[in-house]
Amino acid sequence: MLDVEATYVNCWRNYTRFRTLYQILDDLGATIDIHRQSTPHDELVDRLQQHDGPRTVVILDEVDQLEDPSVIYDLHSLPQFAIICIANKEEELFSRIDDRLVSRLRSSEHVRMDKYHDEQLYDILSARAKWGLDEDVITDDQLYRIADAAAGDARLAIGILRTAAGKADRENHERITDDILLDSAEDARAQIKQKSLDSLTPHQRVVYDIVREHGPVGPSEIHERYSEDVDDPRTKRTIRTYLSKMEQYNLLEAEGTSRDREYSLVDSAAASPMQ
Template sequence: MIRDARVLRAGFVPREIEHRDAEVNHLSSVLRPITEGEPADTAVVTGPSGVGKTCLSQFVTEQLREEVLDVEATYVNCWRNYTRFRTLYQILDDLGHTIDIHRQSTPHDELVDRLQQYDGPRVVVILDEVDQLEDPNVIYHLHSLPQFALVCIANKEAELMNSVDDRLVSRLRSSEHVRMDKYHDEQLYDILRARVKWGLEPESVTDAQLYRIADAAAGDARLAIGILRSAASTADRQNQSRITDDMLLAAADDARAQIRQKSIESLTPHQRLVYDIVRDDEPLGPGAIYERYTDEADDPRTKRTVRSYLSKMAQYNLLHAEGTSRDREYSLVDSAATSPTE
């Protein structure tokens, strides 16, 4: 059944992006100056989870690299590389400048110096989940280097601005903003149809089933593709030529569970502690969560930072927030959800 498994994998960047022409053109125009050896404006790409922010950024960057030889690119997941050292190291490593850097003993300032001294091709730096950086000054350093073009990806513009100091707020507000909305069902159907065309055997899934997947995914392309991938994998293991409705039902739960588990595994140690506190004693308000967190954490973060953790976990469907800001309580998201066969 599966002809090309790459097409169904998370992180796959297709040759064509469905229903994002305006956003592709906008980001391309922002980065275009680097193809002429000129500095480019910083781009801020925002939108909810599953709208293709990362895919769009990587797609546009690869298009530029196909057009111009003297353009490089580096991608940093700031949720995983959330410290200043990890972020700078990842960029330098992608550029081949970490041979004599020791993770335990090299000063942070030396990494910044190396970036300042870099004299190779201009570089597009994609900072994904940029609001997760513990030290947002990384953005300031990179923003000030003309040989680097920044693409900052975040779910919510307001939360990104709240995570940085005033000098960065001013610079980011004056940057080019590419805002992305959730997909409609018809758009998700087209995305799925394209993945089926290139990744699966003909007639392995019906149009009606694809529409059910789109409806169940509620605008989240990552979830929609995950459901299709899980169902196709089940059919492939069972040597079936078609995806059945029963396979779709199981695939919906499996895809949600996989996404949730991946998000949990991506949490930083402090975020995971906050998550565990809510899990063990839900529902809890921010004040109670922070009190327990400070009792258990080594070098606890500020109350504002913990509130941003809670907001981020709510955005990624790990926690559910109920009530106003004054009486808000957090609990774990119920794993039950609408299936594509209902």
């Protein structure tokens, strides 16, 4: 058996270079004498370089959220670590990192995941219902309706099922009724939206609030207002990345071509309804 360990980093939560390196060292049990406020980044890299344990696979989830992608180069240069980068849009990540690293990453193994279709979502929901709920609590037809309403989003589909099961249990129903299912779809969307909002970095939240207050609004005006609101504004390219990320997570929607594109908040009422 291979002597390999793995560590997982949520880069949306650990979006700075320091936080990412610290999280990896913390999982390795090597942060006892590291001070969050005063330890320089290079010392964290040196500490990783000194790691003499088993080879470690570092999983960087939401890697396109990193404010400083150079941390990928830090890890790639260390032979005792292998990295798995998970991102929504590969090209957006590559546009922000050094050409030398892009070349290395392009030559690595790539796995592309498409959206789930309804049958796949049904299988995922059916397995969870089988092992997590009593028999006949929910029908196959209801599971298919959840899959259809989720429109390829497994997180939403599972959220609707979990919310419906909890609601039925609290209200002492032996089965999940259609009314419960309708209410649960709205509740699950609201919960996921709030979780996504809570995950935004401070700079992303400023951008979101600008769109909320002034949308529909174009990227140039967004960056102009954003630069007035923060002390250390990010570049226009970074703001475009923020906007794209929030669009992927159904917080914002964009209309128009690249030249006249405008952003506004997603209309929750326009989401795929439960039939």
